[in-house]
Amino acid sequence: MNKSKLKEHVLGLSTQIDSLKDVNYMLEESKDSLLLNVSLLASANDMNEIEISRLNNLVVINKQEIDRLQSDYDIQIASLNETISDNQAALLDYQDSSLNHQDSISQLQDAILNYQNSIVQLQDSLSNSQTTTTTSNDFLNNYYKEQIPLPNNSFSLVLSKLAFQTKQNYNYTNALEILDVTELKFWSILGGLKIRYIDDENLQIDDYVHSMNRSEVSATFPIIEVLKNKLFTLKFNNGNRSEESFLFNVTNPLPTSDNNQRRILRIELANEEVDNGEEDIVWEFFVIENECYLALNKSQLNRVDLPFRSGDEIEMISSDDYYSDRVYILKAYMSPLGRTTGEGIYLSINKHYLDLDNVTFLFKLKEI
Numbered sequence: 001m002n003k004s005k006l007k008e009h010v011l012g013l014s015t016q017i018d019s020l021k022d023v024n025y026m027l028e029e030s031k032d033s034l035l036l037n038v039s040l041l042a043s044a045n046d047m048n049e050i051e052i053s054r055l056n057n058l059v060v061i062n063k064q065e066i067d068r069l070q071s072d073y074d075i076q077i078a079s080l081n082e083t084i085s086d087n088q089a090a091l092l093d094y095q096d097s098s099l100n101h102q103d104s105i106s107q108l109q110d111a112i113l114n115y116q117n118s119i120v121q122l123q124d125s126l127s128n129s130q131t132t133t134t135t136s137n138d139f140l141n142n143y144y145k146e147q148i149p150l151p152n153n154s155f156s157l158v159l160s161k162l163a164f165q166t167k168q169n170y171n172y173t174n175a176l177e178i179l180d181v182t183e184l185k186f187w188s189i190l191g192g193l194k195i196r197y198i199d200d201e202n203l204q205i206d207d208y209v210h211s212m213n214r215s216e217v218s219a220t221f222p223i224i225e226v227l228k229n230k231l232f233t234l235k236f237n238n239g240n241r242s243e244e245s246f247l248f249n250v251t252n253p254l255p256t257s258d259n260n261q262r263r264i265l266r267i268e269l270a271n272e273e274v275d276n277g278e279e280d281i282v283w284e285f286f287v288i289e290n291e292c293y294l295a296l297n298k299s300q301l302n303r304v305d306l307p308f309r310s311g312d313e314i315e316m317i318s319s320d321d322y323y324s325d326r327v328y329i330l331k332a333y334m335s336p337l338g339r340t341t342g343e344g345i346y347l348s349i350n351k352h353y354l355d356l357d358n359v360t361f362l363f364k365l366k367e368i
């Protein structure tokens with residue numbers, strides 16, 4: 001090889017060497033970069049392994065907590081089921097006990113009712129024994145014989161007997177029946193009870209009344225005061241009015257067949273108001289079996305505010321916006337809506353409420 005070619009060859013090798021150096025430099029840089037990446041990846045892998053370990057530990061902890069909660073839940077469910085079972089058993093026991101208590105209450109209520117009836121009968125018996133006087137000590141018996149002056153006297157009314165006009169079916173004649181007050185039961189109407197549209201099939205007066213004894217009934221009667229044998233005053237206890245005064249006069253009408261030719265005693269009470277006698281009162285006293293009684297019928301009772309009502313009447317206040325007066329509701333009629341007034345006393349015999357249209361009330365006068 002000549003010198004010229006050798007130079008060219010050397011130049012080519014130098015160029016190749018330089019090129020290889022450049023490639024080597026680039027490879028060295030790539031190697032350093034790869035080593036750096038390997039180092040970074042190793043660090044990231046270490047961190048990932050630490051996080052994975054932490055997460056694995058957290059999973060274990062969570063699983064343990066879930067297992068614990070599941071165990072507590074199972075225990076609570078078992079406890080609640082046991083409590084429910086115990087409560088159901090206790091409820092059955094309570095229901096059985098409640099039924100037994102209801103039976104006991106019903107028996108006790110029946111016993112109380114019987115006891116109350118016994119008390120009423122005893123009170124009536126005591127009242128009757130206290131108010132029944134001998135002929136010689138009875139005011140009316142003595143006054144019937146001799147009308148002594150009454151300078152300043154007070155009297156209470158004492159219901160003693162009822163006289164009934166009864167019809168005998170076989171000959172259609174009227175007969176008189178007399179019952180002692182001890183054979184009667186008294187009932188007062190409850191106030192404020194709603195009355196629906198009613199007829200004779202569904203009106204039950206038992207739904208509106210409660211029992212009374214004779215002393216409670218007597219407390220509703222007016223007190224009589226006589227001053228100077230001339231001024232006769234009725235003092236009322238029912239709250240509708242306080243008193244009413246009359247001029248007092250006593251007469252002895254001639255005997256008539258209406259009283260078996262026996263003399264009667266008549267008290268004429270002239271109202272102090274100038275009303276042409278419309279408010280005057282006449283009371284008649286009759287002797288029955290050697291006892292003298294004041295005899296009053298239904299209208300005479302109403303005149304002096306004695307609150308007796310027939311068993312087919314309920315006193316009420318209508319709820320109609322255009323009508324608020326007191327009306328009497330008969331079983332035979334349809335009634336308007338309304339509420340009971342709470343006024344009225346009813347009498348019964350053997351659970352039968354009396355119709356007062358043919359009844360005469362026989363009273364004694366008791367000095368007080």
